Amino acid sequence: MATSLPRARTPAPITGAAIELHNLTVQYGAARAVDNLSFSVPEGSIFGFLGPNGAGKTTTIKTLLGFRPPAAGSARVLGLDVVRDSLAVRSRVGYVSESNSLYDGLTIPQLLAFCHTTTPRWDADRVARHLRTFRLPATGRVGRLSKGMKSQLALCLALGGDPDVLILDEPTGGLDPLARHEFLNIIVREVAAAGKTLFFSSHILSEVEAVADQVAIIRAGRLLVCDELDHLKATQRLLKLAYSAPPPPGELAALRALPGVARLEAEGRGVRLLVRGDIEALTGILRSRPLAPRHLDNVPLNLESLFLEYMKDGAEADAEGGAPDGH
Amino acid sequence: MEQKPTQRGVRPMVTKELLENRWKAGLGALIALLTATLAIYSFSWAAMLGPMTLDTPILSTPDRELLRQALTNADIWTWVNWFGKNAGIILAALAAVLGGTTIAGEVSRGTILLLLSKPISRDRVLLTKYATAALILLGVSGLASAAIAVSGWLLGYPQPLGGLLVATVLVWLGSLSILGWALLFSTLAPDSLRAVAGALVVAVLMGVPGLTPGGRPWNLAAYWASLPAYQGQAFPALELALCLIMAALPLVGALLLFRRRAF
Numbered sequence: 001m002a003t004s005l006p007r008a009r010t011p012a013p014i015t016g017a018a019i020e021l022h023n024l025t026v027q028y029g030a031a032r033a034v035d036n037l038s039f040s041v042p043e044g045s046i047f048g049f050l051g052p053n054g055a056g057k058t059t060t061i062k063t064l065l066g067f068r069p070p071a072a073g074s075a076r077v078l079g080l081d082v083v084r085d086s087l088a089v090r091s092r093v094g095y096v097s098e099s100n101s102l103y104d105g106l107t108i109p110q111l112l113a114f115c116h117t118t119t120p121r122w123d124a125d126r127v128a129r130h131l132r133t134f135r136l137p138a139t140g141r142v143g144r145l146s147k148g149m150k151s152q153l154a155l156c157l158a159l160g161g162d163p164d165v166l167i168l169d170e171p172t173g174g175l176d177p178l179a180r181h182e183f184l185n186i187i188v189r190e191v192a193a194a195g196k197t198l199f200f201s202s203h204i205l206s207e208v209e210a211v212a213d214q215v216a217i218i219r220a221g222r223l224l225v226c227d228e229l230d231h232l233k234a235t236q237r238l239l240k241l242a243y244s245a246p247p248p249p250g251e252l253a254a255l256r257a258l259p260g261v262a263r264l265e266a267e268g269r270g271v272r273l274l275v276r277g278d279i280e281a282l283t284g285i286l287r288s289r290p291l292a293p294r295h296l297d298n299v300p301l302n303l304e305s306l307f308l309e310y311m312k313d314g315a316e317a318d319a320e321g322g323a324p325d326g327h
Numbered sequence: 328m329e330q331k332p333t334q335r336g337v338r339p340m341v342t343k344e345l346l347e348n349r350w351k352a353g354l355g356a357l358i359a360l361l362t363a364t365l366a367i368y369s370f371s372w373a374a375m376l377g378p379m380t381l382d383t384p385i386l387s388t389p390d391r392e393l394l395r396q397a398l399t400n401a402d403i404w405t406w407v408n409w410f411g412k413n414a415g416i417i418l419a420a421l422a423a424v425l426g427g428t429t430i431a432g433e434v435s436r437g438t439i440l441l442l443l444s445k446p447i448s449r450d451r452v453l454l455t456k457y458a459t460a461a462l463i464l465l466g467v468s469g470l471a472s473a474a475i476a477v478s479g480w481l482l483g484y485p486q487p488l489g490g491l492l493v494a495t496v497l498v499w500l501g502s503l504s505i506l507g508w509a510l511l512f513s514t515l516a517p518d519s520l521r522a523v524a525g526a527l528v529v530a531v532l533m534g535v536p537g538l539t540p541g542g543r544p545w546n547l548a549a550y551w552a553s554l555p556a557y558q559g560q561a562f563p564a565l566e567l568a569l570c571l572i573m574a575a576l577p578l579v580g581a582l583l584l585f586r587r588r589a590f
Contacts (some may be wrong), residue, residue: 065444068589091446099435103349117339118445154441 016079018043018062018165018197023073026059026221033059035221036073041199041214046192048212048229049201050307056202056221058098061169064199065095078164091120094163096154098170104143108153111142112160119161126190127160129152133186134179147174155183159190168200172207181202186209209303217307219314229303236262236301236309239273241286242294247271251291258285263312274309340452341518346455348425352463355421356470362417363471366408367478367486370401393554401484402558405475410494410552414471418464418502419530426458426509427523429453431516439501439590453510453585457578460506461499468499490557497563500570501551505530507577514585547573 019041019270034056041047051057062068064075066086077083077089103111108131118121131138132221134152145153151174158166166187172180188211191198202208208215209229216226225232246269247255256264260277269291273281279298286296301309345352397404430453433439442452472495479486510527516522530548537546550570556563 062440067440067443075462087446087448090444093444095440095444097437097440097444099437099440101441103347103438103441104436106343110343110346114339114343115445118447122444238416 016043016080017041017076017201018045019047020076021060021073022075024060024063024070024075025072026056026063026068027071028059032071033221034063034070037218037221037223038073039216039223039226041197041219043197044192044195045214046188046198046212047200048208048215049199049218050205050208050215051201052221052311053220055218057218058169059221060218061095061167061199061201064167065090065093092164094158094161094166096151096158096166096168096171098173100147100151100154100171100174102142102150102154102157104141107141108137108139111153111157115157115160121162122160123162124160126162127156129157130159130186130190134182148176148179151175152179152183155186159186163196165197165199168198168202170201170203172202172204180207187211187252205302205304205307217305217310219311220318222314224310224314225267232306233303235276235279236277236306237275237300238301238305239275239279239283239286240272240297240299241271242295242297243269243271243291245269246296247291254289255286258282263309340447340455341459341462344456345463346462348459351421351424351428352467355424355463356467359414359417359421359428359467359471360474362413363409363474364414364478366498367401367405367475367482367484369382369408370404370462370484371402371482373398381479387500401479402486402490403554404482405479405486406552406554406557409471409475410498410557411554414468414498415501415548415551418498418586420470420503420527421467422460422464422506423509423523423530425463426506427458427513427516427526428519429460429510430457430513430588431519432513434590435518443590449518449585450582453514453582455507457510457581460510461503464502464506468502471495482532485558487559490559494552494557497553497556497566497570498551500567501548503574504533504547504570504577507574507581509579511581511584514581514588520590541561 006112013184016217017040021037021039024034024037037056037060045121049057049060059068063070064077064082066082066089066197069083078092079090082089103114106114112124112127116124128138131153134156136149136153136156141152142153151171155168155171158168168187172183175183184207187198192211200208200212212229214227215229215232217224247266252264252266252271255261255271255273259284260275260279260282261273263274266271283296283298286293380485393403393407397407430439433442443449471528472491476486476488476491505526508529509522512522512525513519516525530561534546534548536544537549538541547569550573553563553566554567555561
């Protein structure tokens, strides 16, 4: 379903950074939830923030909103320091939390009135329009809504303030595919098309792939990669090589040492190479080797495959006691 | 920066707090109303029950003397049974529940993230919650006093209105100290139950010195009520000052802790 979404657009021209992290470290007691994280989110981009459970995504978002102070480093949103200018940051940011927790005891009009008077630039007409789009009731208790409807209501409230940056933390968790499609459609239409910045974390990689133009992947609080999604996909491929006979260990070692080969997995006569960089050049080298593969398949990677490959990289780096480089 | 962070938001926040606390406030008001009304209605039974009560061996001499006076004076009877005892207990319990659920309740429901994502300072959030709870306590205290005034007038034991007003303010100020402690625990505790329990423990500890010989001056809860003030014989300046200090200290602590609390 998500693949039929209107793909956001080509990456937005970078006019400035909507969000900048510089060596950000956030701790829970002695444990580092975010570890020396640095990247920037261009203004007007749709930025997918990915990582497994416990990677530090929610902690990073909480720090951006001033819920949790950094132990070291700094973070800026729209040029404003998230600690010193927290109020100003929050006046220009819309936020939907992971739990979508709203005041269940209030009615929808009461919740709207609360958000109206606590949110600058509140646009009641826009909120009413979104409520109609999601077919949400205009009256009744918030507590009687389903989890999915609460997610939709939370998005309506976040959009109601006409935010310059919209931060969504796992926003579509409780939604069915149809509702998720509508949810993302609205985001793309309302936020991205207006040149606003969308920063969102999600486990549903197909939806990130459908809308995001930039992604960052973190693991154990550390950045694994931050890049334009199209560039990532264009410069990373899986080469499947088929040999007449299982290649000898020496050949495997030689393949592993070739420029751009990030990982090699061999099984019988087949070899899988994860390649980063100039794929055409590497393909040429492979074909000209004395022990050339009988067959060579150049397989593009989707975001899910890329994500899994980076997770493997991270796990290997952890096993070796180092951190992979984010670029 | 295109727009100043909003400085509005107090009235809707108060409305939200009142809506969220309406059941607690309603229950507290009902209990206070019934107990206060019973306090004055029971005066007519006092003469009958009095002799038996006075013979109770657990009563200390000052208590026995006060009770002896109360059996023949409706003002003293009402003060003893409401301001001197039950008002403090009921308002302290209500203050503990209202204060203990303020932040801890928001945290356990996850709504704290929605609240703190708004451009409202943490001080303003906490003070608004405190003010709303204080308003509810004042309402409950005032309602009970109004019930006493009306009941006293109907029964032919009109209560001193000035004394009633001063006693209402005093017991309300006293309950604010428990509200402050509850708020402080609420900024620390992971759930409302522990915050409420913590505040109730403080309330009990305040009264413990009164149980020890010579400990009455250290019974902080005793300063929430003043019989001479109720009877219009003295202005309770010391009591008011102590109640204000006891209310302010935990509130300042709660503000400092909430500013630093990470979510």
